[in-house]
Amino acid sequence: MCCDYRKLNKITVKNKYPIPLVADCFDHLSRAKYFTKIDLRSGYWQVRIKEGDEAKTTVITRYGAFEFLVMPFGLTNAPATFSTMMNQVLHGFLDEFVVVYLDDIVVYGGTLAEHVEHLRQVLTRLREHELYAKVSRCSFAQETISFLGAHCGETTYSDGLQKSSGYRGVAAT
Numbered sequence: 633m634c635c636d637y638r639k640l641n642k643i644t645v646k647n648k649y650p651i652p653l654v655a656d657c658f659d660h661l662s663r664a665k666y667f668t669k670i671d672l673r674s675g676y677w678q679v680r681i682k683e684g685d686e687a688k689t690t691v692i693t694r695y696g697a698f699e700f701l702v703m704p705f706g707l708t709n710a711p712a713t714f715s716t717m718m719n720q721v722l723h724g725f726l727d728e729f730v731v732v733y734l735d736d737i738v739v740y741g742g743t744l745a746e747h748v749e750h751l752r753q754v755l756t757r758l759r760e761h762e763l764y765a766k767v768s769r770c771s772f773a774q775e776t777i778s779f780l781g782a783h784c785g786e787t788t789y790s791d792g793l794q795k796s797s798g799y800r801g802v803a804a805t
Contacts, residue, residue, distance in 0.1 A: 635691050637706040647712035654780055655739070656687035657731040661784045664740035667777040670754070671769035675735030676710055678763055679703040679717060721761045722754070730754055738779055747773060 661667070673676060681689060681701055689700035689707075703710055711734060713757035716804040718732045730739050739754050741747030751772070758765070771777050 635689075635704055635706055637689075640688060641706075641708035644708050647709040647716070648719075649712040649716045651711055651715050652731070652733050654733065657780065658732055658782065658784065660727055660731050661738060661740055661779070664742060664747075665775065666741050666744055667749050667771070667774050667779075667784065668673070668739040668747070669771045669774075669777045669779060670737040670739070670758075670765045672735040672737070673764050673766040676705060676714060677704045678712060721757060721763065725750070725754060725757070733780055736779065738777065744773065 679702060681703060684702060686699040689704055691700070692699050695729065707713075714734055718734070718737075719726065722730050722732055722737070726732065729739060729741055729746075731740070737754065739747065739751045741750050776783055778784075
């Protein structure tokens, strides 16, 4: 279902919470040897609309009027709201052994044992907050991962811009 929230977005007070800088995410990953990428299942749909605000998301169809109970796509504050929530959920882990960009989470570590313990902590925290991953889109305890369109490993980063001729490896700093 496609919803047009332009009128609502026009009168919405904008949430100025910053979205993470992609470069900052990669800076943290350059120190690690093991990576797990967790992709949340339908990320926005795991966020409950604030009680009392559901009517603002009403969609009228030939079958009736329907209100979203979870955050739909298209709301101007959806990315900032989601980013705020993820930072609250993963507080204490961020930049220590986790980077997060909206619904993409990377757990990283220098040793496999350390990585497994960090992963256990993150998965426990996600479960406590009733956030669920799409397992088919996750990669566990890998030495290289694809994250935000780039390939990351302990000593390399490639931006994926040269897909037709292979990846250009650049030493991590």
